Amino acid sequence: MSPQGYGSATVVSGGAGELVVMWVGFPLLGAGLGMALTAASGWLADLPWVPFQGWFELLARLPAERAYPGGAGVTALAGLVLAYLGVRERLTVTVGPTEVRLHRDGHGRDIARTAVTGVFLDDKALVLLDADGAELARERSDLDHGGLRAAFTGQGWPWRDHDPYEAAYRRWVEGLPGLPAGAEAVLRARQRALDGGKGGEARELRGELARLGVVVRDESKRQYWRLIPGQPDRNGDGGPSGSMR
Numbered sequence: 001m002s003p004q005g006y007g008s009a010t011v012v013s014g015g016a017g018e019l020v021v022m023w024v025g026f027p028l029l030g031a032g033l034g035m036a037l038t039a040a041s042g043w044l045a046d047l048p049w050v051p052f053q054g055w056f057e058l059l060a061r062l063p064a065e066r067a068y069p070g071g072a073g074v075t076a077l078a079g080l081v082l083a084y085l086g087v088r089e090r091l092t093v094t095v096g097p098t099e100v101r102l103h104r105d106g107h108g109r110d111i112a113r114t115a116v117t118g119v120f121l122d123d124k125a126l127v128l129l130d131a132d133g134a135e136l137a138r139e140r141s142d143l144d145h146g147g148l149r150a151a152f153t154g155q156g157w158p159w160r161d162h163d164p165y166e167a168a169y170r171r172w173v174e175g176l177p178g179l180p181a182g183a184e185a186v187l188r189a190r191q192r193a194l195d196g197g198k199g200g201e202a203r204e205l206r207g208e209l210a211r212l213g214v215v216v217r218d219e220s221k222r223q224y225w226r227l228i229p230g231q232p233d234r235n236g237d238g239g240p241s242g243s244m245r
Contacts, residue, residue: 009096010151012143023083030079031072038071091141093126095151100128102139111136119152120160121145122217133165133229135215138206168226169217179225183212187223194221 037044041059044050059067094101100116102109111128115136118129126148128136152159170178172187179187190205202218209216213228 009094010154011092011094012147012151013092014090014143023080026079026083027076028079030075030077030082034072034075035068037075038068041067041071091126091139091143093139093143093148093151095155095157097155100152100157102126102137104139109137113157117158118160118164119157120163121148122163125217127163129164133215134210138217165215165226165229168229169224170226172216172223172225178227180212180214180227183209183214183225186212187214187216187225190216191221191223194218194223 037056038059041056045053045056045060050056059071062070088105090104092101092103094103098113099110100113102111115130116128117131118127120127120129122138124142125138125140126143127138130136149159170176172191174184174188186205186208190202190209193199193201193205206216209225210228214225215228216223216225218224
């Protein structure tokens with residue numbers, strides 16, 4: 001969605017249309033799916049590999065005037081649950097001349113313009129860098145890339161078309177040298193979290209790596225890392241640091 005101006009700030013969000021899709025579209029799709037599954041419940045109940053066998057057997061036994069509302073109602077409720085989770089995960093970015101607010105799941109975070117030396121998009125992640133090359137924020141979303149760029153450039157923020165440290169990243173392979181003490185164990189734990197779909201734990205461990213002087217990015221559950229160039233080399237082996245271009 002294109003950015004909207006509110007006073008001196010510019011807001012980028014999914015907008016009202018996204019909310020309509022979630023709160024109305026998801027339940028309607030769920031209800032339609034429920035009707036179709038109810039119509040096929042007798043056939044599905046005879047397939048031993050289909051999950052929820054008991055539910056399909058119940059629907060097949062019920063008269064149509066009760067089976068169809070029941071089947072549609074359950075899946076419509078599932079659609080509402082998905083809508084609720086989707087709304088919680090929506091990111092709203094409010095860009096002003098002196099600070100930006102990143103708001104998600106009822107929590108907002110403000111970052112001062114003076115602390116930021118670069119803003120860019122890494123695939124679907126909005127990234128803000130500080131003067132040392134550390135990441136002040138990395139927030140994934142489906143927000144319009146052009147809208148984000150227009151919001152930041154319109155407020156005079158240092159937008160970059162790519163990650164200025166892109167060439168400094170190395171793929172993490174267990175046992176390879178170059179990492180600060182303790183980072184290997186954190187990356188190992190974080191890989192387990194990624195493989196297990198534990199996004200919250202992976203984000204928490206990203207913060208632990210940042211405290212050790214390491215920035216990490218993910219590509220299809222593969223971890224790539226670089227050292228924060230503005231911090232001293234903590235293992236003294238001259239690992240890659242990268243430089244702003």
